[in-house]
Structures are given as structure tokens and as C-alpha cells.
Amino acid sequence: MLWTFFGRFHPATVHFPIAMLSVAALVEFLQIIRRRPGLAPATFTLTLVGLVSAVLATLMGIANAGGKHHHDLIETHRWAGIVTTVAAAAAMALVFKARAGQGAIVNAARGSIFLAMILVSVTGHWGGAITLPGYYDVWSKVEVLQKPSEGPVDFIRDIAPIIQASCFSCHGGDKSGKNGKGGLLLTTKALAMKGGDGGACIVPGKPGDSSFYTLLIAKNPKERMPDKAKPLPPEQIDKVYRWIEKGALWPDGFEFKK
Numbered sequence: 001m002l003w004t005f006f007g008r009f010h011p012a013t014v015h016f017p018i019a020m021l022s023v024a025a026l027v028e029f030l031q032i033i034r035r036r037p038g039l040a041p042a043t044f045t046l047t048l049v050g051l052v053s054a055v056l057a058t059l060m061g062i063a064n065a066g067g068k069h070h071h072d073l074i075e076t077h078r079w080a081g082i083v084t085t086v087a088a089a090a091a092m093a094l095v096f097k098a099r100a101g102q103g104a105i106v107n108a109a110r111g112s113i114f115l116a117m118i119l120v121s122v123t124g125h126w127g128g129a130i131t132l133p134g135y136y137d138v139w140s141k142v143e144v145l146q147k148p149s150e151g152p153v154d155f156i157r158d159i160a161p162i163i164q165a166s167c168f169s170c171h172g173g174d175k176s177g178k179n180g181k182g183g184l185l186l187t188t189k190a191l192a193m194k195g196g197d198g199g200a201c202i203v204p205g206k207p208g209d210s211s212f213y214t215l216l217i218a219k220n221p222k223e224r225m226p227d228k229a230k231p232l233p234p235e236q237i238d239k240v241y242r243w244i245e246k247g248a249l250w251p252d253g254f255e256f257k258k
């Protein structure tokens, strides 16, 4: 309870390490331009506050991330946050060593501050994307909802029209009703559940194990479904996810219109 409450402050706290490390980087950048041999007086405090707030923000972020999500973006963001914190700690150590020194150690400290600043910016950018209701995943180039939406999913109302419009041209069979692409026919419940050349593609309750879902968000456009077309809109991807998660109910006897 307290842990979750603590996590709520993550979005507010993250601005602290971003600001502190950016200012530290700027201050040191000015030192370089002015050809000052040592670190600026403010750098020690800026880096220290940057590190402490990075540690806090990371802990809060981990507390905040509980619950389900569609994608590995949160996972990536979490690791980026941890790596950034380690980099900030390394920068702090170097700044501490370089605080009265000159030469190589000062350069190392400056370099580590720049690195920490870049990492914290990248991490923050990723984090910002997570707060959007639908975000564009730069890796897969597919837009997906960050969290599954709520409300019931009905096969006939929500899923069948997607299959009909976006999958049937290749997985509806030829004139004889056979030969779906990849060995997969989506014409009946039995055939859909049997799957294609790769075996079952719908594992009720497990969208992550169902290629019927995972191929919609595949990183490689050559693997992604629908083949040779734009990715499905995020709302449709979300519906497929939730349909499978809720058990992939498909009423017996349902038939597609030819």
C-alpha cells in the first residue's frame, strides 16, 4: 500500500535527476569552453542531488510499474533507469575524486556527467512515451496501447470484423476454402484453434504465447501480420489482446460472410 503510494510520485520526481544532471553537464560544458582546468564549484552538489534523486526516482518507478501492460517498453524503461542510476553513481564517484584535481580525472568526471545526462534524457523520453494512452513503439514501428483497455470484448462484434477485413484475404482460403497462407485458415473456430504450419496460434488466456496476437506487434515488418499491410490500429490490437486473454471465446457455429 505504502509502496504503491510511494510509486505515484515517480512522474513528478523524475524531473529532478533530469534537471540536475543537465545543469551539471551545462556547467561543465561552460568550464570546458572557458578552458577552466578544474570542475565548477556547483558540480559536486548538482551531481550529488542528481544521483540521490535518480535513486529515488528509480525506486518509485519500480513501485509504480506494477500491473499489466502490453509491451516491453516498461521493461526497457526500467532497465534504462537502473543503468542511468549506475552511471550517475559512477559520475558522482569521479566528481568526488576530481573535485580538487586537474587533468585526466577532471576529463573523466566531465565525460561521465555527459554520459549520465544523455542516459537520463533517453530514459525520460521513453518514460514520457509510457504515459501516453497509445504510444508509437520505435522498435516495432507499431502503435500500441500502453495498458489494456477495459470492458468486455465480444467475438462477433469486435474480433470477427477485424479478421474479415484484415486477415481473411490470406487466411480465408481459396475458392475450395483451403490453402490459407502459412497453413492457417481462420474460417471456422476449429481451424483457427488448430493453427497453421507453426501449430496453435491462439492460446486462450495467454496472448503473449499466441502468434495471432504477437505477430500483430512483431518488430520485423516481414513477420508482422497483416502481411504486406500497415499494422492494425492500436484499438484493434488491444481488442485481440483482451479477447485472447479472456479465453478467446468463439461462438460455435459462427460463420464468416464470403
Ligand code: HEC
Pocket (backbone or CB within 6 Å): 162, 163, 166, 167, 168, 169, 170, 171, 181, 182, 183, 184, 195, 196, 197, 198, 199, 201, 211, 212, 215, 225, 226, 227, 228, 229, 232
Ligand atoms: C497479405 C496476406 C496476409 C494477410 C492479410 C494476413 N496474413 Fe497472416 N500470414 C500470411 C503469410 C504469407 C503467412 C506465412 C508466413 C510465414 O510462414 O513466414 C502468415 C502466417 C500467419 C500466422 C502464423 C501461422 C503459422 O502457424 O505459421 C498467423 C498467426 C497469422 N498469419 C495471423 C494473421 C492475422 C491475425 C491476420 C490479420 C490481422 C493476418 N495473418 C493477415 C499472409 C497474410
